[in-house]
Amino acid sequence: xxxxxxxxxxxxxxxxxxxxxxxxxxxxxxxxxxxxxxxxxxxxxxxxxxxxxxxxxxxxxxxxxxxxxxxxxxxxxxxxxxxxxxxxxxxxxxxxxxxxxxxxxxxxxxxxxxxxxxxxxxxxxxxxxxxxxxxxxxxxxxxxxxxxxxxxxxxxxxxxxxxxxxxxxxxxxxxxxxxxxxxxxxxxxxxxxxxxxxxxxxxxxxxxxxxxxxxxxxxxxxxxxxxxxxxxxxxxxxxxxxxxxxxxxxxxxxxxxxxxxxxxxxxxxxxxxxxxxxxxxxxxxxxxxxxxxxxx
Amino acid sequence: xxxxxxxxxxxxxxxxxxxxxxxxxxxxxxxxxxxxxxxxxxxxxxxxxxxxxxxxxxxxxxxxxxxxxxxxxxxxxxxxxxxxxxxxxxxxxxxxxxxxxxxxxxxxxxxxxxxxxxxxxxxxxxxxxxxxxxxxxxxxxxxxxxxxxxxxxxxxxxxxxxxxxxxxxxxxxxxxxxxxxxxxxxxxxxxxxxxxxxxxxxxxxxxxxxxxxxxxxxxxxxxxxxxxxxxxxxxxxxxxxxxxxxxxxxxxxxxxxxxxxxxxxxxxxxxxxxxxxxxxxxxxxxxxxxxxxxxx
Numbered sequence: 001x002x003x004x005x006x007x008x009x010x011x012x013x014x015x016x017x018x019x020x021x022x023x024x025x026x027x028x029x030x031x032x033x034x035x036x037x038x039x040x041x042x043x044x045x046x047x048x049x050x051x052x053x054x055x056x057x058x059x060x061x062x063x064x065x066x067x068x069x070x071x072x073x074x075x076x077x078x079x080x081x082x083x084x085x086x087x088x089x090x091x092x093x094x095x096x097x098x099x100x101x102x103x104x105x106x107x108x109x110x111x112x113x114x115x116x117x118x119x120x121x122x123x124x125x126x127x128x129x130x131x132x133x134x135x136x137x138x139x140x141x142x143x144x145x146x147x148x149x150x151x152x153x154x155x156x157x158x159x160x161x162x163x164x165x166x167x168x169x170x171x172x173x174x175x176x177x178x179x180x181x182x183x184x185x186x187x188x189x190x191x192x193x194x195x196x197x198x199x200x201x202x203x204x205x206x207x208x209x210x211x212x213x214x215x216x217x218x219x220x221x222x223x224x225x226x227x228x229x230x231x232x233x234x235x236x237x238x239x240x241x242x243x244x245x246x247x248x249x250x251x252x253x254x255x256x257x258x259x260x261x262x263x264x265x266x267x268x269x270x271x272x273x274x275x276x277x278x279x280x281x282x283x284x285x286x287x288x289x290x291x292x293x294x295x296x
Numbered sequence: 297x298x299x300x301x302x303x304x305x306x307x308x309x310x311x312x313x314x315x316x317x318x319x320x321x322x323x324x325x326x327x328x329x330x331x332x333x334x335x336x337x338x339x340x341x342x343x344x345x346x347x348x349x350x351x352x353x354x355x356x357x358x359x360x361x362x363x364x365x366x367x368x369x370x371x372x373x374x375x376x377x378x379x380x381x382x383x384x385x386x387x388x389x390x391x392x393x394x395x396x397x398x399x400x401x402x403x404x405x406x407x408x409x410x411x412x413x414x415x416x417x418x419x420x421x422x423x424x425x426x427x428x429x430x431x432x433x434x435x436x437x438x439x440x441x442x443x444x445x446x447x448x449x450x451x452x453x454x455x456x457x458x459x460x461x462x463x464x465x466x467x468x469x470x471x472x473x474x475x476x477x478x479x480x481x482x483x484x485x486x487x488x489x490x491x492x493x494x495x496x497x498x499x500x501x502x503x504x505x506x507x508x509x510x511x512x513x514x515x516x517x518x519x520x521x522x523x524x525x526x527x528x529x530x531x532x533x534x535x536x537x538x539x540x541x542x543x544x545x546x547x548x549x550x551x552x553x554x555x556x557x558x559x560x561x562x563x564x565x566x567x568x569x570x571x572x573x574x575x576x577x578x579x580x581x582x583x584x585x586x587x588x589x590x591x592x
Contacts, residue, residue: 017380050404051378082347083569084313108346108402108435109550109571119570139404141437254405273379274415275405 001073001099003132003160003187004205005038006223008212011257012047012060013269020056022063024267028213029067035216038206040068041102042076045139046210046254049077050106051272054089061096073099075132079106079140083119090127100160101127104134105142113148124157132160132187150181160187162208165195172202193219193253194245197238200226210253211244214260215295243289251282259286264296297369297395299428299456299483300501301334302519304508307553308343308356309565316352318359320563324509325363331512334502336364337398339373341435342506342550346375346402347568350385357392369395371428375402379415386423396456397423400430401438409444420453428456428483446477456483458504461491468498489515489549490541493534496522506549507540510556511591539585547578555582560592 010032013024032040042064043049043057052060061076068074078089078101090101103123105116124131133152135144144152144163152158161182166174171190178188189206190199196207200223212219218241225234247256254271259278261267263286270277278286290296306328309320328336338360339345339353348356357372364370374385374397386397399419401412420427429448431440440448440459448454457478462470467486474484485502486495492503496519508515514537521530543552550567555574557563559582566573574582586592 018378045405048405082314105570106404107570109341109344109548109567110434111570112572115570115572118572122569138406252405271405273418274401274403274407274411276408276411276414 001130002185003039003075003100003189005207006212006216006219007039007041007075007189007206007208008032008037008216008219009041009044009046009208009210010213011261011267011269012043012052013267014048014052014056014272016270016273018052018056018272020052020060021269022059024269025060025063026067028267029064032213032216033068033072035220037072037212037216037220039099040064040072040074041208041213042074044077044102044208045136046213046257047077048272049079054085054092057089058092058096061093061098065097075100075102077102077104078123078129079104079134081106081108083122086119086123087126090123090129094127094129098129101129101131102134102162103131104136105140105144107140107142111142113145116142116144117148117151120152120158121155124155128157130157130159132162133158135161135163138164146177146181149178153182153186160189162189162191165190165192165199168195168198171195171199175199175202175204194248197222197226197234201231201234210248210257211241214257214266218295241293243292247286247289251278256286259283260290263287263290297426298481299335299371299396299485301503302508302512302515303335303337303371303485303502303504304328304333304512304515305337305340305342305504305506306509307557307563307565308339308348309563310344310348310352310568312566312569314348314352314568316348316356317565318355320565321356321359322363324557324563325360328509328512329364329368331516333368333508333512333516335395336360336368336370337504337509338370340398340504341432342509342553343373344568345373350381350388353385354388354392357389357394361393371396371398373398373400374419374425375400375430377402377404379418382415382419383422386419386425390423390425394425397425397427398430398458399427400432401436401440403436403438407438409441412438412440413444413447416448416454417451420451424453426453426455428458429454431457431459434460442473442477445474449478449482456485458485458487461486461488461495464491464494467491467495471495471498471500490544493518493522493530497527497530506544506553507537510553510562514591537589539588543582543585547574552582555579556586559583559586
C-alpha cells in the first residue's frame, strides 16, 4: 500500500470503562468508505488508542476492517509505552488484516533518538507489518528529526511518515528535507488539519485528517482541488473552515470532534477520563460553527 | 502519615517482559529500612511505574511492604493514563497497606487544569488512600500550578505535594507560594536531587530522592546537616556529589542508577524497553564517578 491522499481518523466511541462500541464505530466508518477516502486512520490520537486495552483495540480494528470490507485500506495505531506491547499490537494488526501500522514514540521517561530507533526497528522486524512513523510531539514529547526519519526509512517495512504540519511558510523546506533522506516511494504525510492544505500544495503525499473522520466530503473537496492543480480553490475551501480550525487549536481537535459527533447524533460517547467533554459554553460554540459551515 | 525527611526511590528490577524480580527489589529495600530513611518511595518514575502492569505493581508493593515490615512507611506510585486505572491502583495500594499514593498527571492528550483536578479528586475519593500530588512535567508534560495545588489540597485525602526543585534562587519563593495555598500539615517536598539541598534549606518538608534509593546514607548525611542547622555542611556534602548530579542531568537519573546498581552488583536489571541501558562509554563514566565518590 502506498499511502496517498486522504486518511480519515474517526474517534473510537467507547464506554466510560473503555469498552469499544463497535456498532457506533462502524457507523462512523461506513460513511468514510462511502465517501471514497484513500485510507481509514483507525485508533490514531483522535481515536484515543493509548487509552484502550489491547483487546479493545483488536475489537475496534476487526469491526473497522469488516466495515471497510477491503474497499479502503485501514491504517491503525499500534503505539504503546513498552516496546513489547507495541510489537504485540502490530502483530495483532497484521493478523487482523490492517494495511499499515501507525507507530508513535509514546514516552514517559524522555527517549533518545537511539531508543526510538531501536523501538521502531523492533516493531517493524518482529511484526512484519508495514509501518508509518507517527511524529506527534504534542502528545509524545518526542520529535522525529530528519536524520532519524532517514535512518528508520532505510529499514524494510518502514514505508511512511506522518508529521505535524509546520507553519505554511516552513512546510516546503520540511518536506524537501525529509524527502532527501528517504527512499523513493516512502509516503510523506501531514496532520494538523489547519495547515494541511499548504502541506498538500507543497507536494505532501497524504493528509492525515481529523476533520475527515467526521466530514470526509469536506476534506475530499480540498484534496481534489489540490489534485486538480487549483491552489486558489483549495485555499478558499480551507479558509472557509477557519472557524473550525480556531476551535481545534484552542480546545484540541479531539475534544471538538467528540462534541461535534454528539451534537450531530453520529456518536454519543465521551472521551476517556481524565479527558473531559467540552463544557456547555464551548459545546455551543462548536454547534454554532457547525451551523455556520452548514455541517449540521 | 506526615511525609517529612527523606523518601528514597529505588528502581524496580524486572525482566525484559516486565515481570518484577521481587527478591532483587527486596534486596534494594532492605538497606533503605536499615539506614533509617523516613519513607520508601516505591514505583516512582525511577521505579518505572507506568511501564508495569497492575498485577506486577501489586507484586512489587507487597514485596516492599513485607521488607519494610511496618518500620518505614511506603509511598507508592498509583499514576496511570486512565482515571479508572489510577483508581484501581490506589485501591490496590490501600488494600495492600501502603501509607500513601503518589499520583502524577500522566497524559497523552494534553490535559487541562480542570481535567487533572477531576482526575486527582476522583482517585482520592474512590480509593480513600492519602495522596501525594506528583508534579513531574519532565515526564507528564503537565505542570501543577499553585492555584491547582491549592484547590486539590483543600480536598480530604490530598496531603502532600512532590514538586520538581526549581533553581536554587527560586525555591524559597516557590515553596512560599505553595505554602500560602494549602492547609497546615500538608507536606511540601521536592525531587530533582541536584537542587534538593537548597529546597530543604528553604524549609521543604521532604526530599524525594533518587540517589537515596541506592545510597541512603549519603542522602541522609545531607538531610541531617540541614536538620542540625548546618547549611555549610549540607552544601559541602552536596557539592561533593556534583559529578553524580552532572551525570543525572545529562543522562537522566534513571539510566544512571540502573547502571550504578548493576556496576555495584546490587541489581542486574535493564530499564524497560524502549529505554536502553547506558552504552559502555557512559557506563564507564558512571563507574569512575562511583569510585571517585567512594560509593563503589
